[in-house]
Amino acid sequence: xxxxxxxxxxxxxxxxxxxxxxxxxxxxxxxxxxxxxxxxxxxxxxxxxxxxxxxxxxxxxxxxxxxxxxxxxxxxxxxxxxxxxxxxxxxxxxxxxxxxxxxxxxxxxxxxxxxxxxxxxxxxxxxxxxxxxxxxxxxxxxxxxxxxxxxxxxxxxxxxxxxxxxxxxxxxxxxxxxxxxxxxxxxxxxxxxxxxxxxxxxxxxxxxxxxxxxxxxxxxxxxxxxxxxxxxxxxxxxxxxxxxxxxxxxxxxxxxxxxxxxxxxxxxxxxxxxxxxxxxxxxxxxxxxxxxxxxxxxxxxxxxxxxxxxxxxxxxxxxxxxxxxxxxxxxxxxxxxxxxxxxxxxxxxxxxxxxxxxxxxxxxxxxxxxxxxxxxxxxxxxxxxxxxxxxxxxxxxxxxxxxxxxxxxxxxxxxxxxxxxxxxxxxxxxxxxxxxxxxxxxxxxxxxxx
Numbered sequence: 001x002x003x004x005x006x007x008x009x010x011x012x013x014x015x016x017x018x019x020x021x022x023x024x025x026x027x028x029x030x031x032x033x034x035x036x037x038x039x040x041x042x043x044x045x046x047x048x049x050x051x052x053x054x055x056x057x058x059x060x061x062x063x064x065x066x067x068x069x070x071x072x073x074x075x076x077x078x079x080x081x082x083x084x085x086x087x088x089x090x091x092x093x094x095x096x097x098x099x100x101x102x103x104x105x106x107x108x109x110x111x112x113x114x115x116x117x118x119x120x121x122x123x124x125x126x127x128x129x130x131x132x133x134x135x136x137x138x139x140x141x142x143x144x145x146x147x148x149x150x151x152x153x154x155x156x157x158x159x160x161x162x163x164x165x166x167x168x169x170x171x172x173x174x175x176x177x178x179x180x181x182x183x184x185x186x187x188x189x190x191x192x193x194x195x196x197x198x199x200x201x202x203x204x205x206x207x208x209x210x211x212x213x214x215x216x217x218x219x220x221x222x223x224x225x226x227x228x229x230x231x232x233x234x235x236x237x238x239x240x241x242x243x244x245x246x247x248x249x250x251x252x253x254x255x256x257x258x259x260x261x262x263x264x265x266x267x268x269x270x271x272x273x274x275x276x277x278x279x280x281x282x283x284x285x286x287x288x289x290x291x292x293x294x295x296x297x298x299x300x301x302x303x304x305x306x307x308x309x310x311x312x313x314x315x316x317x318x319x320x321x322x323x324x325x326x327x328x329x330x331x332x333x334x335x336x337x338x339x340x341x342x343x344x345x346x347x348x349x350x351x352x353x354x355x356x357x358x359x360x361x362x363x364x365x366x367x368x369x370x371x372x373x374x375x376x377x378x379x380x381x382x383x384x385x386x387x388x389x390x391x392x393x394x395x396x397x398x399x400x401x402x403x404x405x406x407x408x409x410x411x412x413x414x415x416x417x418x419x420x421x422x423x424x425x426x427x428x429x430x431x432x433x434x435x436x437x438x439x440x441x442x443x444x445x446x447x448x449x450x
Contacts, residue, residue, distance in 0.1 A: 020034050091245045113164045114164030118156070121157045170435060178433060182219075186444075188447055190446075191417055198351060198448075203236060206440075210241075211251075213432060224256065234321070239273060240425075246275075246290075246293040256300050265300075268357055269306065276334065309322035319349060319352075324356045328361065378420055379424075381422060382429070383405060384437065385430075426441065
């Protein structure tokens with residue numbers, strides 16, 4: 001028995017080491033997250049060992065059926081990673097990859113919830129045994145056991161199983177019911193410096209389409225119709241058109257090409273648009289992917305701003321629409337943005353609008369160095385696709401990474417109002433659903449304070 005356990009541990013160690021090289025080769029950007037995957041695997045094994053004593057009491061066909069279902073997500077995840085060494089499923093069949101990956105993610109979130117309760121139950125057991133041991137050492141006799149119909153540890157374990165089931169059900173509903181449940185969020189943004197001729201200017205913002213994860217063309221057509229019905233003066237897209245590769249966007253080119261605005265549709269690149277999340281045969285192939293993306297934008301009639309700007313005359317008032325490439329305060333995301341370059345030549349603008357994918361750019365650079373930028377539009381956070389938003393209360397895990405994670409924020413350090421709006425995203429990545437933080441179309445109207 002001891003030898004068998006040793007062999008199993010050695011096999012597990014070899015699999016973990018081999019897994020790192022496979023992940024690093026198939027998904028180089030995710031290699032630094034591999035320790036999290038290993039921890040998840042170990043917790044998965046811990047949960048299985050914890051519930052195995054109950055499963056062994058079942059009939060053999062039920063036991064093997066449950067065992068197969070329990071390990072199916074891990075097998076799917078491993079199979080997708082290994083298969084991606086030959087053909088990247090996220091490129092060849094992005095919709096299938098999205099739903100398989102989403103199923104794996106959903107099951108593991110539910111498992112994690114259950115695991116937390118099992119760990120707490122084991123902590124209770126450890127504390128109880130420590131108390132009993134201490135009592136025995138002092139009194140030289142066993143600690144008397146209290147009669148209980150169910151121990152605290154068993155109660156926590158059963159509560160964990162129930163809670164895990166509820167989490168799993170909720171996430172399934174989030175994928176089926178709320179993934180494309182668009183919300184139009186309207187904001188009236190006031191500026192005392194706003195020229196009177198710009199009062200009432202209407203802007204629509206969308207962000208983070210992640211077309212590789214999109215599986216419902218009818219929903220995208222509906223979103224485009226809703227945006228066009230707003231009769232916007234400007235439409236802004238703040239990055240992450242795709243997940244891995246430009247070709248993910250080709251099936252949706254004709255739909256997105258229908259977006260219209262009086263003064264044009266403008267876009268910037270997000271961290272996923274550069275092709276950093278997959279391996280390329282050579283640097284030229286990766287560069288060609290970005291060139292193809294630029295051509296796609298031109299064909300759709302969108303103006304892509306790469307550390308650049310456009311000077312517009314709106315009701316005879318010079319307005320600058322500037323866009324920077326991705327810039328993030330976090331090292332794992334690219335820093336290609338050059339704000340000074342993007343704004344060079346906008347000195348005569350009486351109002352400046354900036355598109356910047358990552359809100360940390362505004363927090364660390366724009367708000368501290370460029371008070372002349374009146375309103376910045378960002379995305380990137382997705383609001384974590386999970387959270388609670390009530391009238392007087394908002395919470396999402398995104399707020400622990402991003403100071404500005406969803407909605408409108410003002411810079412308190414400037415004399416004249418300076419704002420950023422962080423769009424919650426129209427698409428999805430990772431988990432193909434939404435819970436509490438619904439996909440967003442932002443509509444703005446600029447007003448002049450009296």
